[in-house]
Amino acid sequence: MDYDPQKNLCQTEISRITERYYHFTSKKILFIVALCLLIVISIGIAASTGSADVSFGDVYVSILSKIFPNEAESSWVVDTCLWKLRFPRIFMGLFAGIALGTAGTATQGTLKNPLADPYMLGIASAAGFGAAIAIIFGTGIFAGKYLVVGNAFFFSLIAAAIIIAIAEKKGGSAEAMVLTGIAVMFFFQALTTFVEYFAEAEAVKGAMFWMVGDLGKARWEDFWFVIPITGILVPVLIWKS
Numbered sequence: 001m002d003y004d005p006q007k008n009l010c011q012t013e014i015s016r017i018t019e020r021y022y023h024f025t026s027k028k029i030l031f032i033v034a035l036c037l038l039i040v041i042s043i044g045i046a047a048s049t050g051s052a053d054v055s056f057g058d059v060y061v062s063i064l065s066k067i068f069p070n071e072a073e074s075s076w077v078v079d080t081c082l083w084k085l086r087f088p089r090i091f092m093g094l095f096a097g098i099a100l101g102t103a104g105t106a107t108q109g110t111l112k113n114p115l116a117d118p119y120m121l122g123i124a125s126a127a128g129f130g131a132a133i134a135i136i137f138g139t140g141i142f143a144g145k146y147l148v149v150g151n152a153f154f155f156s157l158i159a160a161a162i163i164i165a166i167a168e169k170k171g172g173s174a175e176a177m178v179l180t181g182i183a184v185m186f187f188f189q190a191l192t193t194f195v196e197y198f199a200e201a202e203a204v205k206g207a208m209f210w211m212v213g214d215l216g217k218a219r220w221e222d223f224w225f226v227i228p229i230t231g232i233l234v235p236v237l238i239w240k241s
Contacts, residue, residue, distance in 0.1 A: 043059070043090055058075075059082065092215050092218035092226065095227070098234060099229070103117075105237075107121065113178060121160075121185065122185030123160055123163075125185045125189050127153065128152070128192055129155055129192045129195070132211075135148055135203055136195060136207060140154075155188075
């Protein structure tokens with residue numbers, strides 16, 4: 001059998017690349033597992049922090065009592081404090097963090113720019129402007145309890161459409177999208193400042209609180225809208241990556 005040094009070299013290189021790939025993959029898996037454990041611990045710390053007397057262990061006993069009611073028992077005061085007040089806020093913050101992190105990662109991967117995110121592209125500024133319009137003037141595309149969120153989402157779509165349309169005329173490059181996004185960001189920031197300048201102080205305060213972020217009003221009823229979006233879009237983006 002003839003010895004082919006070129007073929008042997010290729011096989012050796014493939015083996016090295018495969019070994020590096022599995023090593024890198026195992027490191028990522030360990031990192032994800034560590035983050036999941038950190039999330040579980042963080043939930044316990046967050047839920048046990050507050051004016052009510054709830055210990056770190058009481059948090060997990062309360063969770064286990066819901067899963068295994070015959071094996072674990074929690075007090076009514078602890079359950080009421082956690083399941084009606086603290087857990088909705090904590091898990092809403094968790095889902096919001098997952099959504100924001102995924103959006104930032106998708107933006108950076110698409111534009112091949114580690115600094116790109118919805119804020120730099122002006123999408124967040126457009127959403128803030130839409131929310132400010134709804135809070136200050138009480139009008140928007142949607143009505144009811146989704147007035148502010150719906151208006152913010154609508155204006156974020158407008159910003160995304162503007163960025164895509166202008167970037168396509170400039171060749172559709174990542175640089176064109178980032179530069180267009182920065183221009184859109186300053187444009188909607190200026191509009192928001194202009195609207196807030198002529199608004200009442202309480203309305204401006206409400207708009208600023210919304211832009212900063214507030215989980216105080218989070219309820220379990222709000223998750224029917226959050227979970228499907230996060231549960232569908234995040235796996236799809238991970239799969240497409």
